[in-house]
Amino acid sequence: MMWVKLTFGGYGRRFVEALAAAIVLAATSATVAASLMVVAGARNTLTRAIHQDRPDVVEVKSRFNRALFETPRSGYLPPLTIPVYEPLIDPAELGTATGDSQVVRRQSLFRNVVNGDSFLNMYVFGIDPDVERGLSSFSLARGRFLRREDRAVAVLDQASARSLGVDIGGTFPVRKADGTDLQLTVVGILDRLELRGAPPRSAEAPSLRPDSTFVSSGAFVNIQTSEDIFGRETLTDALVIARSTSDVPALVAKLQEAFRLEPGIFITERYSQYQRKVRDFALTLTLFSAMSIATLLLAGSFAANLLHDIYVERRRQYATLLALGFPPAMGIAPAVIFGLALGLAAVAIGGLAASAFVPRTFAMPSLMADLGPTEPTIDWVVVCSMVAIAIAAVSVGLASTTVQLLRGPVAATLSEASP
């Protein structure tokens, strides 16, 4: 109780100044917190963009072309032409162009599957199971995922499995290029999947996400099995992972050079868009950091000055403690604790105000054209910055008093007239 009185009691009219310092600090903190929250949100958006867009991945895709597919035998509808990828990419040529960059090969096929009385359009994806899982996400509901050494086995999504009426261990036929059927055995059922660089949905087929414009379902087989079905080794599409993001332009140039004679192969990258997002983030960071620093220098120094005045008035009291035999750290402790309590309370209020009033989404089109809207967020950087503001303001306010008390003779402070 005595320490509480010693630390927080007896401020008299200086209490108003302490209150003013706290309000200024709270307002400063709110402004800085709001700015840093926007920066944190922008950083999250950029991080999400890196994770989702994968600017280090270059897509190599064959052209989308129409192919003839059957319609149900029992109906009256004529065969349909459905757009699918053409298998134009030579894996050897691709390997030469990409060097030691990792290549995720794919054969994205479309097949009619007739199983008993049912007729189904189905996307069949030939993939490298191990490398594909590094880019796409597969969530198994039952069974297991594909293995490199598998032959004639498939993993289906739940919607396709239900439509085909098969489960783990069941089989269904897929028509091969030579006109015979290959019986695929189901070894796993997926309840969720995110296929990176998925083809557009061009036909009615069972789907885990019916509203998606991209394929979100199908039968997944390993690439050897898809070659058996397809009857050729050429790929419909491939994803090339650059060793680093900065290698992307050179990789794209090599791929364009390698496939310059094949107009049906398209090379796309998201690196340029990512760079624009990085530039947007840098501008956002610069603008809001500058705003934070300016606020901090103007308002923070004002708050520190108010604290300085309060401390000067209490200086003689702290010196009395030292004269009575308190160790230097203990003698100055009430000043430090008072300042930190005031500063931290102020920044806590400022931080809460910022988190309450800052917009849920923030967009400044002229600044964030490519980055898009961000969600201002409180993270550890924001919290630590707030605490640093409190400590900085208190330290600046307390500096001269501390130096005088701990470095100069106590007698000089004791003989000071009260301001």
Place this chain on the structure above:
Amino acid sequence: MTPAFISLRSVSKTYRSDHATVGALREVSLEIEKGGFVRLSGPSGSGKTTLLNIVAGLDRPDQGEVFVSGIDVGRLSGSRASKYRAEQVGMVFQSYNLIPQLTALENVLLPMIALGRANQGRARELLDLVGLADRSDHNPSQLSGGEQQRVAVARALANDPALVLADEPTGNLDDQSAQRVMGLLTRVVREHGKTLLLVTHERDLQTAQTSLELRGGVLMSAPE
């Protein structure tokens, strides 16, 4: 021959400002025996308070040596000087220097807290000794100047120090209060066997064993 309790050897102290250099103490040497009562007088600016502060370890001499109870006070670090003051020295200031937000009792407890042995019973005894037992819960602002200085005397005795340093303890008091405080201080110090170094302007103080005078930082013979 036993060494003196307080020993100053050729102590000098100079204060420098932008405009001037003031020699506060010049080659001051003196010895005070344990249990002695020394009155130090002199005109304003003669170096009395500086000498007291140097003995208390609140200031350092530029030259010379200061020993109190065998401790080289002039060379103590900040924390050791604090410990020395807490254990060996009780101080009474002209302007009392009570902590205004604490009660009289809490003010007396402060030096004990500095040593980590707060004892409310002893603090009350000391307030009783200075005749303020019934004012222990009062804040300094609720006490008269004389009462505040009596609290300061009780505070100076809190850790039972061997040395009491009093810097013009009656300087801010009316005659009646001054007499009472001075009487109390000398009585208590004598009864408890303390060494007292008292800075005062009062020339008619007869109770001191030794009277010293400082003029321009130089220690003169006892004033007549």
